[in-house]
Amino acid sequence: MCETDQKTVKKMPRVATGDRAILPEGAKTIPVYIMGKMYEVPETLTIMKAMEFAGFKFLRGAGCRGGICGACPTVYRMAGDYKLHFGLACQTVVEANMYLAQIPFFPANRAIFNIDEIGGLPEAIHALYPEIFRCVACNQCTKACPMDVDVLGYISALKQGNIEKAAKLSFDCIQCGLCASRCMGEIPQYHAAQLARRVYGRYIVPQAEHLKARVAAIESGKYDAMLDELAAMSKEDLEKKYVEREREPDFAEIGSWQPKETRYL
Amino acid sequence: MAYTPEMKELIKRVEATRPARVAMARRNENYPALSMAERADVLEKFHPDYQKSGKRVVAVGPNKGDIFQEGVARLLESKSMVRPDKVDLSKVDHETDVLVLGGGGAGTSAAIMAANGGCKVIIATKLRHGDSNTIMAEGGIQAATHECDSPYYHFMDTIGGGHFSNQRDLVAALAKDAPLSIAWLESLGMLFNKYEDGRTVVRHCGGSSRKRLQSSGDMTGAEIMRVVRDEVRNRPDQITVLEFSPAVELLLDTEGKCAGAILHNMETKEFYVVKAKAVIIGTGGFGRLHIKGFATTNHYGATMDGVVMAYRAGVGNKSLHSTQYHPTGVAYPEQNVGLLITEKVRGLGAHVLNIDGEQFCFPLEPRDVESAELICEAMEKGKGIITPTGRVGLWLDSPMIEELHGPGSVKKELPAKFIQFERHGIDISKEPMLVYPTLHYQNGGVNVNGDTETCVPGLYAAGEAIGGVHGENRLMGNSLQDIITFGRRAGKNAAAYVQAGVEIKGLTLDHVVKFEKELEQAGITSPGVAPILLPDYSTDEMTARRWPEALTNEAPAV
Numbered sequence: 001m002c003e004t005d006q007k008t009v010k011k012m013p014r015v016a017t018g019d020r021a022i023l024p025e026g027a028k029t030i031p032v033y034i035m036g037k038m039y040e041v042p043e044t045l046t047i048m049k050a051m052e053f054a055g056f057k058f059l060r061g062a063g064c065r066g067g068i069c070g071a072c073p074t075v076y077r078m079a080g081d082y083k084l085h086f087g088l089a090c091q092t093v094v095e096a097n098m099y100l101a102q103i104p105f106f107p108a109n110r111a112i113f114n115i116d117e118i119g120g121l122p123e124a125i126h127a128l129y130p131e132i133f134r135c136v137a138c139n140q141c142t143k144a145c146p147m148d149v150d151v152l153g154y155i156s157a158l159k160q161g162n163i164e165k166a167a168k169l170s171f172d173c174i175q176c177g178l179c180a181s182r183c184m185g186e187i188p189q190y191h192a193a194q195l196a197r198r199v200y201g202r203y204i205v206p207q208a209e210h211l212k213a214r215v216a217a218i219e220s221g222k223y224d225a226m227l228d229e230l231a232a233m234s235k236e237d238l239e240k241k242y243v244e245r246e247r248e249p250d251f252a253e254i255g256s257w258q259p260k261e262t263r264y265l
Numbered sequence: 266m267a268y269t270p271e272m273k274e275l276i277k278r279v280e281a282t283r284p285a286r287v288a289m290a291r292r293n294e295n296y297p298a299l300s301m302a303e304r305a306d307v308l309e310k311f312h313p314d315y316q317k318s319g320k321r322v323v324a325v326g327p328n329k330g331d332i333f334q335e336g337v338a339r340l341l342e343s344k345s346m347v348r349p350d351k352v353d354l355s356k357v358d359h360e361t362d363v364l365v366l367g368g369g370g371a372g373t374s375a376a377i378m379a380a381n382g383g384c385k386v387i388i389a390t391k392l393r394h395g396d397s398n399t400i401m402a403e404g405g406i407q408a409a410t411h412e413c414d415s416p417y418y419h420f421m422d423t424i425g426g427g428h429f430s431n432q433r434d435l436v437a438a439l440a441k442d443a444p445l446s447i448a449w450l451e452s453l454g455m456l457f458n459k460y461e462d463g464r465t466v467v468r469h470c471g472g473s474s475r476k477r478l479q480s481s482g483d484m485t486g487a488e489i490m491r492v493v494r495d496e497v498r499n500r501p502d503q504i505t506v507l508e509f510s511p512a513v514e515l516l517l518d519t520e521g522k523c524a525g526a527i528l529h530n531m532e533t534k535e536f537y538v539v540k541a542k543a544v545i546i547g548t549g550g551f552g553r554l555h556i557k558g559f560a561t562t563n564h565y566g567a568t569m570d571g572v573v574m575a576y577r578a579g580v581g582n583k584s585l586h587s588t589q590y591h592p593t594g595v596a597y598p599e600q601n602v603g604l605l606i607t608e609k610v611r612g613l614g615a616h617v618l619n620i621d622g623e624q625f626c627f628p629l630e631p632r633d634v635e636s637a638e639l640i641c642e643a644m645e646k647g648k649g650i651i652t653p654t655g656r657v658g659l660w661l662d663s664p665m666i667e668e669l670h671g672p673g674s675v676k677k678e679l680p681a682k683f684i685q686f687e688r689h690g691i692d693i694s695k696e697p698m699l700v701y702p703t704l705h706y707q708n709g710g711v712n713v714n715g716d717t718e719t720c721v722p723g724l725y726a727a728g729e730a731i732g733g734v735h736g737e738n739r740l741m742g743n744s745l746q747d748i749i750t751f752g753r754r755a756g757k758n759a760a761a762y763v764q765a766g767v768e769i770k771g772l773t774l775d776h777v778v779k780f781e782k783e784l785e786q787a788g789i790t791s792p793g794v795a796p797i798l799l800p801d802y803s804t805d806e807m808t809a810r811r812w813p814e815a816l817t818n819e820a821p822a823v
C-alpha cells in the first residue's frame with residue numbers, strides 16, 4: 001500500500017519513500033542481536049526500522065514511531081559489556097554488536113480515584129500509592145527513562161508532599177513503563193505521576209476565569225445567532241468578511257489589543 | 266547524525282541573514298502574505314492534491330463516480346476480511362450499549378461522555394489504548410477563549426482556511442464547543458500553559474486572525490491523551506477496553522440500524538461478534554497509506570479502517586480526495602524523516618529559508634499554501650538543500666526564537682523537539698532544522714451532521730475519520746479541537762439515542778453481501794481486502810525470501 005510517484009522520482013530529487021528508509025550510498029551493514037539472534041542491518045537506521053529491515057512486522061512494540069507514545073521501550077547491552085542501556089526503538093540508532101529486546105508491556109498497579117472528589121492534598125496520593133514509600137532511592141528508574149525524566153526526583157517530591165514539583169518533573173513522561181520494570185520497590189511510578197499532574201492541574205494551578213465567562217456566554221446562547229448568520233451567508237460575502245477581518249499583531253502583549261470591530265466578540 | 270561539514274557550511278548563509286531578519290520581526294514586519302489569487306495559483310501548480318496523476322474514479326458505493334487518490338480508491342473498492350455467508354452472528358461474544366471503535370482522542374472522549382450518559386461502553390482499538398494521531402499532536406488546540414476573540418472569528422478562520430469548502434454546521438459546532446472542550450479538559454486536570462492568574466497562554470497559528478492556540482508544552486496531544494485515557498481507567502465498571510482488537514466490519518440489524526461490529530484479535534487471530542445499541546467510529550485517518558509516496562507524521566495504525574467499513578454500510582464520505590501535507594516535516598536526520606515539526610516553531614517567529622538563507626514565503630500561510638510554497642521553492646526554483654540520503658529540504662530557523670524570546674526559550678517552548686534532535690547531535694537552539702512537507706492529515710472522511718450522526722441510525726462518527734469540518738484544508742489546532750468537540754458530541758448523542766430505547770433486531774452482514782455484489786457487477790474482479798489494519802514495511806528482498814510463489818497454501822506456521 002505504499003505508493004511511489006515514479007515520474008516525480010525521475011524528474012526531481014527524491015522527496016519521499018514512505019517509511020522505508022533511504023540508505024546513504026555505500027551504507028555499511030552491522031550485526032545486531034535481536035533477542036539473541038544475529039541479523040545484519042544497515043547502520044544509521046533506528047532499532048525499529050532495522051528490525052523491519054530484518055523482516056520483523058510489528059504488532060506490539062510500535063506505535064507513533066515518533067518518540068511520544070511509549071509503545072517501543074527497548075533494553076540493550078553491548079557485547080562484552082555489563083552495562084544495560086534503555087531507549088525507544090523508534091528513536092535509538094542501531095550499533096554494532098548490540099543485544100536488544102523490546103519490553104512492550106510491563107504490569108503496573110493503577111489506583112482508581114474520582115477527580116471531582118480527590119482534592120489537592122498529598123495525603124490522597126499517599127493513600128492511593130503507599131508503595132512510593134518503598135523507594136530506596138537506587139535511581140534505576142531515572143537511569144532507565146528514555147525521556148530523561150528525573151523519576152527518582154518526582155517520586156521523592158511526592159513523598160515530601162510537593163505535588164507541584166512532581167507534576168513539573170514528570171511532565172515529559174510517556175508512560176512506557178521502563179521505570180516500573182527496574183524498580184526495587186515495585187512502584188508504578190508513571191501512574192503516580194499521572195495522578196500528581198491531574199491533581200496539580202485541577203486543584204493547584206489557578207483555574208482559567210476568562211474561560212468560565214466565555215463558557216457561560218456560549219451556554220446562554222450569545223453566539224448562536226452570529227454563527228447562524230455565518231452559516232447562512234453567501235460564499236462571496238463570507239470571503240469578503242474573511243479577507244477584511246483584522247489580525248491580532250504577533251507581538252501584542254496579551255490583553256492589550258482590541259479589534260475595531262467589536263460587535264461579534 | 267549531526268550536520269555534515271557541507272551542511273554546516275550552508276548554515277553560515279542562514280546565520281548571515283539572521284540579524285536583519287530578527288530586527289524585522291521585532292518591528293512586527295513579515296514577509297508579505299499571498300493574496301487569494303496568488304494562493305490559488307501556487308496550490309494549482311504545486312500542491313499534490315491538485316495534480317492530475319495518481320488519481321482515479323471509484324466505481325462502486327455511495328461515492329460512485331468521485332475521484333480519489335489511487336491508494337484511497339483501492340480501499341474503497343475492497344472486499345471484506347470475512348465471508349459473510351460463513352459468519353455465525355447468533356454467537357454474540359460481547360454485548361454493550363455503546364461500542365466505540367478507536368482508542369484515540371475522539372473515541373476516548375466519546376466513551377467518557379457515553380458513560381456519563383449512563384451507558385455501558387466497549388472501546389475496541391487496534392493497538393494500545395491511546396496509540397493514535399492525537400498523542401502525536403504537538404502544537405496546540407484552538408478555542409476562542411480570550412476577550413478579543415469569539416466563536417464568530419474561529420468559524421471564519423476555519424472556513425477561510427478550508428477554502429470555504431467546509432460543511433458549515435460542523436464548523437459552527439466546532440467554534441461553539443471549543444471553549445467548552447477546554448473547560449472540560451481543565452476540569453479533568455489537564456495541564457495548560459497558563460499565566461500566573463490562570464489565564465491560558467494563546468498564540469497565533471497559520472490562518473488565524475486572533476491568538477487562539479492553547480497548548481501544553483509541545484506535547485499538547487500527548488497531554489490530552491494521557492488525561493482522557495487515565496479518566497477511562499477510573500471507570501472499569503462502565504468502560505471495557507479491548508486492545509489489539511480492531512473492528513473489521515460493521516454489523517447492522519434487519520431494520521438497517523447499526524448494531525455492533527466484528528472485531529479481530531490480532532494477537533490470537535480470533536474474531537468477536539459484538540452486539541451494541543450504538544456504534545461510534547473514531548478510527549482516525551489514512552497517513553499510513555503514504556499517498557503519492559510521501560513520508561508521514563501519522564502513527565502506525567492510520568489506515569482509514571472506519572471510512573472503509575462505513576462505506577460498505579452505505580455511509581459516504583466528503584473531501585477525501587484532499588490530504589494535508591504539513592509544511593514542516595523533518596528532512597534530516599534520516600532517523601526522524603517525516604516526523605512533524607510543530608507549526609508553533611513558526612508561531613514563535615522562526616523563518617523558513619532557502620539554500621541562500623533567504624525568506625521566500627510568509628511563514629504562517631494556511632498549511633496547504635505553505636506546503637505548496639516550499640515544494641515550489643525546492644523543486645521549481647531548485648533552491649532546496651539536498652541531504653546526504655538524497656532527500657531535499659529547506660531551513661527552519663529555530664535559533665531565531667532564542668533571539669526573539671530570550672536564551673533558553675527553544676528548550677522551554679519545544680522540550681520534546683529539542684530532545685529529539687539532541688539525540689542525533691543537533692542543537693536546534695543553535696542550528697536550524699531541515700524540513701520538507703510530509704503527509705499529515707486526512708482532511709475528508711465519513712459524512713456526519715453537526716450532531717455526529719451518519720445516515721445509518723445508531724452509527725456516529727468523530728475525529729479525523731469524519732469529513733467536512735476542515736473542508737479541503739485544516740488549520741493547526743483544529744484537529745485536537747475536532748476530536749474533543751465531536752468525540753464529546755458523539756458520546757453524548759449516542760447515549761441519548763440508547764437511553765431513548767433501542768431494540769436490536771437480528772444481526773446481519775447483508776450490506777457486505779450487497780456491496781461485494783456491486784463490486785462484481787462493476788467488473789472489479791480482484792479487489793483488495795480491507796481494512797488493511799497495518800502497513801507492510803518489508804523490503805522487496807525480504808518479501809522474495811518468503812517464497813510467495815513456492816509456498817504451499819495453508820502451510821502451517823506461516
